[in-house]
Amino acid sequence: MQDYDETTAFLGQWGRFQQVVFFVLVASNIPNGSGVFSVVFIADIPRHHCLLPDVNITEDWLHVIIPVEVIDGEEKRSSCSRYRLDVVRNLSAQGFLPGRDVNLTELQQEGCVDGWSYSKDIYQSTIVSEFDLVCSEQWKQTFTSTVFFLGVLVGSLISGQLSDRFGRKPVFFATLVVQTVFAFVQIFSSSWAVFCVLLFVVGLGQISNYVSSFVLGSEILTGHVRVLYSSMGVCLGFAVGYMTLPLLAFYFRDWKSLLLAVSLPGLVYLPLWWVIPESPRWLLTQGRVEEAESIVRKAAKWNKVQAPQVIFKDYSAHVDEKKTPSIERHSVFSLLRTKTLRSLTLILCLVWFTLSTGYYALSLNTSRLHANPYLSCFISAAIEVPAYITSWLALRYIPRRVSTICVLLTGGVSLFFIQLVPQSIPSLSVALEMLGKFGITSGTSLMYAYTAELYPTVIRNTATGACCMVSRVGSCIAPFLLELSTFSKFLPYIILGTMSAVSAAAALFLPESFGRPYPQTIEEMCQGRRLKFPCLPPKQRSKLSSRELFESKL
Structure with missing residues (x-):
């Protein structure tokens, strides 16, 4: 039997259907970019x-x-x-x-x-001035960002399992609603505690929406278009939202107006329920062949190509003969079933943790880069555009493992060098910090695509969500990592540089996925990557179940 990419090759890679899915999902990430870092302004400490x-x-x-x-x-x-x-x-x-x-x-x-x-020379109000989060209460200002990332951490795990069980599309839109509604309700917070509870839910919805849109697009699109979407498309949508944030913050100087401006655009995307389809790959793994065929036929109509009379012939016959046993359910524990899966998951989690810690530490540090926080935030956001373009080019032409090691070393070495810059040339320190963020941002984009290529369809969203969850532990500690500068100005940079070097060394042991199709089952994942250790428990190594035989050809 042919795999999914070969079966749907008649659609082409860049027809009208793929273009609509590509640009709609990219645009849906604009609110994510502006929402994540809004805390830079709404929780900043005025004089x-x-x-x-x-x-x-x-x-x-x-x-x-x-x-x-x-x-x-x-x-x-x-x-x-x-x-x-x-x-x-x-x-x-x-x-x-x-x-x-x-x-x-x-x-x-x-x-x-x-x-x-x-002082109101920069902000009319922030939650700091609203709830007096200064002096003995200043720890609450730092903890506010951590609360958001705690929500992101929980959402990273929950969304992956929900999406693998109930589908990419329902979770994508449900989390979009959660993120939009709760961000709006934050405006009416009566206390800092209430604000943090709502912020936690916003963080949960934000990462769940981002991961769901990433996996949905990467499974619908194929070939070079999928690489473009995974590495640059969805990330550029995030970067555009990030770059619009300082512009919105400049015109809306009080925190309530800024939250309103950031949250309301999410409502625009709700009608897209009737435009964005469910992932045919996921439907096939659930045995819902007719629904998958319906989506592919709609895509063929949009692309003005003729679809075969029976698209998934082998799969339909398998279902009709009722040879498919009950579907095996996977959870995050599936990532730890064998030595190979454990090793792979642990290395990926370390790399994700390092990249997330560095990315959010450098992003939240924007208020210290320049006297004008709006300008420094825009510079920090703008550097992500060439970073995502670089990651896209690397994914197209350079092996994944080499790319990952290079960006980690670029970020780590540049951050190490900051301590060697004389105080008389602060612009060089800013340039090195932006180079460090360039490398770390490129690595973040690479890891989303790399992880999706390594894990099979049956646990792809769970694996991506689990790696995100571990990485968000890093984002949770990033605000407190910046506070270490009170002991030594360069201590945060030294720690981030060391973490990058260690992660680069660990990445040497990752398998290569460059130029290989998406695996569908855990067994196929192991066979296709020539891994050293078997990926299934001993009882399942000798013979695949009929269900796995069925899934291995999706």
């Missing part, structure tokens, strides 16, 4: 100092009541303390002048008991 209530003190005391601190070699007004207001009021009433009659260093200080005054 602030202790609020001074209306008190009867002289102008001289009013200017010095906020202490001056030396931070990173610069003198700045304290953000969390002031001189005791009752003492200053008495000294002012007695006519004493600060610095002449009173030594300020001897005055007692107190916290911001009356609240804070926030």
Whole structure:
């Protein structure tokens, strides 16, 4: 029997059907790109100092009541303390002048008991100014990003199994609704805790939608178009959304308006339910041959080509003869069944973890790159475009293993070199950091396509979701990794560079998938990659079940 790509070769690779699926799914990822990093602006910390209530003190005391601190070699007004207001009021009433009659260093200080005054030169409001997430509560600001990525972590696992069981299309649209609705509801958050609960659900929906769209497109499309979609198409849609974020944030300076602008565009994609089809590959693995044929016939009509009278002849005969036993259900534990699968999964998880940690650490660090956060965010987003183009070219012409090792070393080495740059040329540090993000972003795009090629259809979405889940542990710790710069400015870069080097070494042991068709079953995956160890448990190695024989030809 022919495999799926050969059976549907009469459709061509770039007809009207493939074009519609390609561009619609790419466009559906634009809200993902703007939504993920909206936390950069809605949770940014504006300049602030202790609020001074209306008190009867002289102008001289009013200017010095906020202490001056030396931070990173610069003198700045304290953000969390002031001189005791009752003492200053008495000294002012007695006519004493600060610095002449009173030594300020001897005055007692107190916290911001009356609240804070926030600068509005960049933002009208953020959740930091809304819920006072500063000083002793500043850990909540860092933890806010982690809450989002915790939702992403859970969604990475749940969405893969749901999609493998119920289909790519239903999960894709369900998570699109979840992401859109809960992002909108966040506007009405009455407290930081409520905001975080809703943000967790938004993160869950965002990654579930992204992974589902990726797998759906990579299974419908074939040949070079599939490589283009997997490596550059879906990622460029994400990058376009990322680049529009600073533009939206520039015009919507308060966090509620920005969330509204980011969330509402998701509603535009709901009517696409009647445009985007289910994956025929997935339908065939479920024994739903007639539905798969219906989709392929519709594609043939759109492409203006003649479909055979019976498209999946061998599969139809197999189903009609009722020789197909009950369908075997797979879960994330299928990825750990044998030594080969465990080794493959662990190496991929390490690489994904490293890339995710680096990607989100460097992306969330944009506010520190330049005095203008909108410009720095746009630069960080724009660097992803050449990164995705590079990954696409690498997927077309370079073996997967070589590409993965090269991008990991590019990202790691450039981040190591940042500590060697003199402070007099900060632009070079920014350039090296962007080169590091270029390499890590390219690697992220490569790994989605590489992982999809290594695992078979029956567990492809589960495997992709599981790798995403492990990688999101890295994204969860990325905000706290940046906080290590308080101990050493270059410590985060050293850690990220070391992780990249270790992952590059581990990638040497990955199997190659360049130029090989998608496997459909676990057995076919092992046979096609010439892996050293058997991929099935001992009882299943000698003879494939009739169901696996059926699936191996999809």
